[in-house]
Amino acid sequence: MIGVQDVSVRFGQTQALDRVNVEVSAGSIHALAGENGSGKSTLLKVLGGVIQPSVGHVILNGQPIALDNVRDGLQYGIGIVFQELSLFPHLSGFSNIVIGREPQHRGLLDDKTARNRVRQLWESVNFPNIDLARPVGELPVSEQQMVEILKCLYRSPRIVLFDEPTASLPRGESESLLQAIRNLRAAGYTIVFVSHHLDEVFSLADTVTVLRDGHVVLDSAVADVNQEQVMVSMLGRTFNEFYPVRSGVMEDRVFISLNQVVCDGIEPVDLEVHDGEILGIAGAVGSGASTLAEMIAGRRPMRSGEMRVADHVVRFRRPADALVVGIGYVPEDRRTEALLPNLPISTNGTLPLVAQTPSPLVGRGFLRFREERHAARRMVDHLGVRARNAQQVVASLSGGNQQKVIIGRWYLRDVHCLVLNNPTKGIDVGAKHEIYRYINELADSHHAVVCASAYNNELLGIADRIVVFYKGRMLGPFQRSELDEESLLRLTLVGTVDSGTLPSKGADGGQYGIS
């Protein structure tokens, strides 16, 4: 019924989709699977009219159609529900659902008709009970997601596209959403969804298409394949040669130790971070991997348990507390958490060093401009930042070079432990390589490095040990040598190494040696 024919999409240097053909049959649930960067979200966005293919067409009922935007999609009965909620938190569920299409009576809003229409819609898809009169900001995230779906349905599509519908949901709330999607199928809708979780694909979908590096590598009825086959098809070529080689090894000295540490969204964690090691934290978006990274860096409060840094018990209330004991942080979102966009590279790069007391760049409260210039130049050279000069405004750099400046902050203020949260998100291959090289160099010079990443290959390429988060629970730690692409992918997608058995803590301890 809906599909794409010979669709290619290019983003600059990257070929996101390469002559892809997919067909979705009416009234079915069709899953798009693949690793991060495989092109699955791009494909969904092409179907929804968010992204226009450079070559090829979207096909609807056998006819090629042109979708210039989401509005065009709706004209053809294609609705898309995005991963990030786009609701107005202060408005009620009703108002959010009908927004922009409010029934009117003589120029005034007709709330009664609106409510009736929403109720009819709600009953037709048999959704669970939600209080639609309350401001949606007060609802749990899973219910907000239902409102988002109803908002999409209100625009009367026949085809509904979901971009990672459960990614932003807390544990335990996703089952009601999955049920809601099944109800949609029962009500006659055609569903396409992108998912990070293989168990969702198998419990929900009729058909699965697996993408890898922009190509379709598997396209089959779910009944005809098992998780094993899907997983194998997701795995790409290995890029081991792409990752620089370590010269150092993990040392005995423990720098950070967590004992039954709990924070919002993750179950109790026992973990040690050693000097000279790169500890990888793997896990899909929303699994808790970046939550742990944020907690170690003092960005998120610890609810209970004990954290020790260099054998001293610590309790961080703010990032500055973590800095004092030598833990620096590279946040996930460069733009909102890290960059001073309108200020020069040099100011951006030297900020933590300037903030330090005492600081080599500050004398009696006054900045030492000459030392600062030298420091900035050192950072630019060492990290390989491509810029005209250190006075260039940082916003004018490419994403990769901006990230090098952000990491360069911690090169200048030499913290003993660096926590990186998805440090290579959205940057080009060359910059990635240089960042890996720098991370290796840190560990080789006896620093402790913690790196959370949603890219499994990256962790397999650089980490010495890896812990995996699956729906808020930590698995491992595993030695790098114990894992391969397949087992790590399996851990992040279904939470277990062997097909069939669920991981229990005892089994892990025996098999992989929890420290």
Add this chain to the structure above:
Amino acid sequence: MESVKTQQPAEEPLHSASSGPNHTQNWQNRVKQLFNSSLVAAALLVLIVIFSIVTPTFLSQENIATVFDSVAVIATLSVGQAFVIITAGIDLSQGAVVAISGVIGAAVMVHGGIALGILTFLAVGVGVGLFNGLLVAYTKVPAFIVTLGSLSICSGGALLFTGGEPIYNLPSSLVSFGTGAFFGVFPYIILVTVIVAIAGQILLGMTRFGRSVYAIGSNQTAALLSGLSVRKSIVLVYLISGVLSAIGGLMLTAYVNTALPTAGANFELDAIAAVVIGGGSLFGGQGSVWAATLGALLLSVLSNGTQLLGMSSYAQILILGVVVIGAVYIDSFRKRGGI
């Protein structure tokens, strides 16, 4: 090693613009740089040239003194406002602090002498500044609301304190400060403004505190993650604004030899305009003290020049509004082009 190899050749060394052998080009470059780095300085220069050509009296000693006298208080306030605005905040209470510090300080001065009086001025500034700063830094009430509230509290307080009456009979030493001049040529109040501006620019441009002011305004989360004491700096910024407003109150009281409970009304708006004309952004992270004081001077030159041209004071107010919007509009183009 790889980083060295892959680095692009620097297109232009840092100081190439000012070290070229060709002098004409050098001079042109400098003018270009001036326009690029400071639109307000260039605009001020243009205004001065125009007014001195079309009005015979603009450059007279007497008129220059008038221009400076009228700019002194606003310029002092704009220094404090610059600090606040660069952190992405705003201080609407400045004019009201001029009033309340004026009446309380003058009353103390009349009864307790000039030294105690000056201390009282400063104490009022410290008090209001701390009040604003602590609320902005430690609560979620936005700066606009906090300072709007203290504006009202201070103006109401000033009126209550004097029963609406002005305070006269100030010590003669204050009067000689207000109208006298250093060596007979350099008025004391201008001297204070210049000292405040220089100290402010040094504090903002050359110290760790100044750097954190920019960083906080540019991205507060990044400042926090870099280990800056964000809240302390925010309190300090409003404290500076409060104290400078009180100093402005002292200057005004001395200059007019009277403390009025309604003095300073809308001064904060002129100070904000001065900062913005000087390239400051209300979104924070941009601006400077020296550009803000030039902005204040520009406002003063503009109103003086148009007055000499015979325009009514009503028309001057109108022109002011056009200039503020125009300045920010032009600046937005420059910034877009610069990147």
